[in-house]
Amino acid sequence: MDTQDLAARIAAGERRALARGITLVESGRADHRVQATEVLAALPRDRQALRIGLSGTPGVGKSTFIEAFGMHLLKAGMRVAVLAVDPSSARSGGSILGDKTRMDRLSREANAFIRPSPSQTHLGGVARRTREAVALCEGAGFDVVLIETVGVGQSETAVAQMADLFLLLLAPAGGDELQGVKRGIMEMADMILINKADGDLKPAATRTCADYAGALRLLRKRPQDPDGFPKAMMVSALTEQGLEAGWADMQALVDWRREAGFFDGTRAAQAQYWFEQDVRAALLSRLETGAAKQAMKTLGAQVAEGALDPSIAAARMLDVLGADFGAPWVDPVPDSP
Template structure:
């Protein structure tokens, strides 16, 4: 594979090259990981897209909202990339990857790119390499990147560590107002959108919006929020109502954070977070080493027989890994001039 050619084609905005690049970064092969690192390093560094993470429970209408919202952005002259994460089967390991078929209008737009990816075994609502896929979309020149999570529960907040705005979609009459003050995904959201605010559900949507607006006022004020944020508002993806207002509020929040210095500071903190996560992932991958597997099997058998306590076996396993790693080497930092 010609890494330089692939990087140049991605930077030129070629969709096929971008799709191939995302496949490369999602691969677990060691040679592919090395090539993916080279591709990411060769992309332009001066391009910056607005990253919007979207989460919500299954059935809330995430795909319908993303298509309607994406069409609004495309009609405004923006290029939009959608990274949709599908849950993987715990039995077979496969995923349907059907999000693109739900967004048939948006998928036909020249200014839109949709890429479904399996979550595999990664927790947190996103795939392990979604962050790198976002970087590829930024390098390809997209203005907005929408990151759709698998949409499971209150602890799926990893998407907030790779997005500039975290939007939570809720359905009308989905619970009592106590849900709004629960910690977890609720306190991570920058905006709460009550979807399906149309037809017979509109009165219920109004009550739900009022409940969550009141609950948000009870949460501790965050330094990165101006007055009035986070906020709850009603939208209808089906009737395409409230989307322009939601986009205007998102832009206002981002502009305020840029001027106040929170935007760049948040991205810097996110970069450090993913550095630490990559280190943890690399350490866990050491368990696939032949020596480590053999030690795990032997110690696991002794634990199963009752000859060794799990905590004692874990301590011995760590000693084995320490022996494999050897002493850590850190390059000295040069003195400042």
Template sequence: MEIGDLAKRVAAGERRALARAITLVESARADHKAQAAALLEALPKDRQALRIGLSGTPGVGKSTFIESFGMMLVEQGLKVAVLAVDPSSTRSGGSILGDKTRMDRLSRAEGAFIRPSPSQTHLGGVARRSREVVALCEGAGFDVVLIETVGVGQSETVVAQMADIFLLLLAPAGGDELQGVKRGIMEIADVILINKADGDLKAAATRTCGDYAGALRLLRKRPQDPDGFPKAMMVSAAENTGIEAVWQDLLHLRDWRTAQGFWDKTRAEQARYWFEEEVKTTLLSQLQTPAARAALAELGAAVAQGDKAPTAAAAEFLASLPRHSASKP
């Protein structure tokens, strides 16, 4: 199919065209990359989805939350895309969203589109492709794009750079089990959701919610935070309570940031960030060749053992790089 044609069909909201466009964006082939760039260029530029990043460790009920939250949106007539950024998917042999059975109703809903994480070990590559898949979904006219991630290394930071709003999902915890939040995530969360606020866990959820609300007050407020944000609140995805309140809070956050100019400013900064990341990733891709990786590993081991100084080892490595391959795009 011609790229212009594909772009028109994606823009018209055709699911099969979107799936095909995503496959193109995720491909590593050089001709596919060029086609993907042309496709992105040809899509309507005036469409914006609400892009929501979502993180949470396994067991906190992410799939159940996405199912409840997504169904609520779909029932309001909104179109919802669910994507995953999971740099570990290759290693673990399956993706976090491969198991669509956990989102049974949403995966069959007319207004929803669920896409598992691409299998790819290199986070830089996953990041670029995920960002471009988000752009495809915006061009396809989705109202909300949910970008799910798991707490692996830098993946939250990467997702935060492609999201308008970031949610952290937690389970209720007892006083002695409170060390559940990976350091660094509090930094990017706009809303912390204590899930499973139902039945026997309700009291624990209330306590946990209070603890995190207190901790958030210790952090410096960012300019893009209206009064009361970042906030901690309770939901029960299983009993479907609090879900609508989350949505109202996200809309309030969006409206406030839009009115104050932070919405456009953040989007512009993110676009610039991804441009510079793409430049850097390409320049550093010469470190990914088998020969370069072997040399880095060997010299790195010598440095770690104290046999070579970092700067001297770096000079030795750089002198060994092929001179003319460096800046080829």
């Protein structure tokens, strides 16, 4: 594969090349990982999209909201990319990858790109390589990248570590003010959107919005939030009510963070976070090769037989890993005198 040619075609905005690039970064093959790194390194560095993460429980209407919101952004003259993460089966490992079928209008637009991806074994509501897929979409010149997580609970907040804005979608009558005070995903959200605020559900949506607005006032104020944020508001993906006001609030929040210096600082912290995650993932992969794999099998069998305590076996496994790494790492760039 000519990685430089692929990177050039992605930078030119070719959707087919972008899809191929995402397939490349999602691959677990060692040679594909090398090629993916080359493609990412060759992309333009001066392009920056607004990254918006969206999370919520299954059935809250994330895909329907994304289509309506994406169409609103397209009308404003923007190019929109959607990365939809689909849950993988714990038994078969397969995924339906059907989120795109819910966005038939958006999928037909020339300035929109929709890519469903399996979560595989990665926890946190996103796929392991979603962050790299976001970088590819930025390199392709998209203005907004929407990251739709799998249907998640209160503790899956990984998407907040790759997004500039984190939106939490809730359904009407989804809980009272006590539910809103609970820590976890609630305190990570920049905006809480009560979806399906139309028809017979509108009164329930109004009560739910009031409950969560009150709960947000009880949370400790974050330094990266201006007055009035985080906030709760009602939207309807069906009637498209609240989309314009919601987008205006998102822009106001991003503009304030840029002026206050939080925007770039947050991105730098996110980059460091994913560096550490990649190192951890690489270390775990060492357990599947060479002497470490055999040691895991042997020690695991001894633990299963009751001949060895799990904590003792873990300590011995760490000794094996230490020997496997060999000499300690030395910084190739010594400190200046």
